[in-house]
Amino acid sequence: MAGDDLARRFPAVRFYNPALVEVQEDVAIGARTRVGTFTLIHAGARIGADCTIGSHCNIHRAVLGDRVVIQTGCHITRGVVIEDDAFVGPGVITLNDKLQGGALAFPRIGRGARVGGGSIILPGVVVGAGAVVGAGSVVTRDVPGGAVVLGSPARTRHRQPTPQE
Numbered sequence: 001m002a003g004d005d006l007a008r009r010f011p012a013v014r015f016y017n018p019a020l021v022e023v024q025e026d027v028a029i030g031a032r033t034r035v036g037t038f039t040l041i042h043a044g045a046r047i048g049a050d051c052t053i054g055s056h057c058n059i060h061r062a063v064l065g066d067r068v069v070i071q072t073g074c075h076i077t078r079g080v081v082i083e084d085d086a087f088v089g090p091g092v093i094t095l096n097d098k099l100q101g102g103a104l105a106f107p108r109i110g111r112g113a114r115v116g117g118g119s120i121i122l123p124g125v126v127v128g129a130g131a132v133v134g135a136g137s138v139v140t141r142d143v144p145g146g147a148v149v150l151g152s153p154a155r156t157r158h159r160q161p162t163p164q165e
Helices: 002-009
Strands: 147-150 155-159
Touching: none
Parallel strands: none
Antiparallel strands: 147 155
16 A cells, blocks of 8 residues: 555655655655645655645655745756755746756755745746745746845845845
8 A cells, every 4th residue: 555655665754645645766755744645756856854745746856955845736846956944835836948959957946945826936047045936926037045036027126135144
C-alpha cells in the first residue's frame, strides 16, 4: 500500500493522506515536514526540515531549504531553489523554459522571501532575500533583496534593507 511505503521511506514526515500522495524515488524530505493531499514530488527533489507543502502541489527536481512553506496548488518546476524560511502562496507557478531551443534558466527564491498567491516567476528570475512579491504578480526580472514588487509585469514599489545589510 502506498501510505505504508511512504511511512517506511519517510518516518519523520507527516503525509496528510499518504494514499493520495506520490513521492518518486531519489527524493529527500527533512524531518517534521508536512505534505498535503494530491501532491506529487518528482525524482531528485530535495526538501528541507520543518517545511509545509500544501495539497495539489507539483514539485519537480527542486531544492527547498528548511522551514519553507509552499501553499496549495503550486507548480515548482525543475531546477528551482527556494531558500530557508521562504513563503510561496497558493497557486504560484515557477517556469524554467525560455522557449529558446531548450535553454533552461532556473528561478531562485531567496531566504525569507514571500511570494503572494497566484504569482508567476519567469525563467532565471531571482527573488532576493527578504523580498515580497504581491499576489498575482508576473515577475519578469530579478527582484532585489528587501524589495516589494507587484503587478504585471512586477515593478518595485518599496525597498527595505535586508537583515544581511
